[in-house]
Amino acid sequence: MKKVIAVALFTSVLLASCTPKASKATSAIGPATSTAEQIAQGKTIFENSCGRCHKLPDPTSHNSVQWVGIMNAMAPKAKLTDEQHQWVYDYIVSAKK
């Protein structure tokens, strides 16, 4: 009987430790969720920030998946905030169509 209780206790401790913590949702870079206004801002930021170190890249030169990786590498270089990162990404992806 003691063993059963021990197992039950152990299980509940395990469960408790696996409960997801109330973690701050990280801003996911994903499908375009920005408004037209934010995309317009993204275009301005893109034009002002992304041509400083190299030629302004062509949005059609990479697909939307490749742009996720490029933006992850370039947003810190351009010192973009998470929001600006999202807007520029959404602009690039919307400009491809």
Ligand code: HEC
């Ligand atoms: C501080 C300088 C700097 C800024 C600002 C910058 N880049 Fe870059 N970028 C680089 C360098 C250096 C490389 C080449 C080396 C590398 O890939 O890290 C590069 C490469 C690239 C490439 C080619 C990557 C590939 O795989 O072909 C793209 C596309 C690009 N940048 C887009 C951007 C965009 C979009 C922005 C604006 C958000 C931006 N860059 C801002 C420095 C910069």
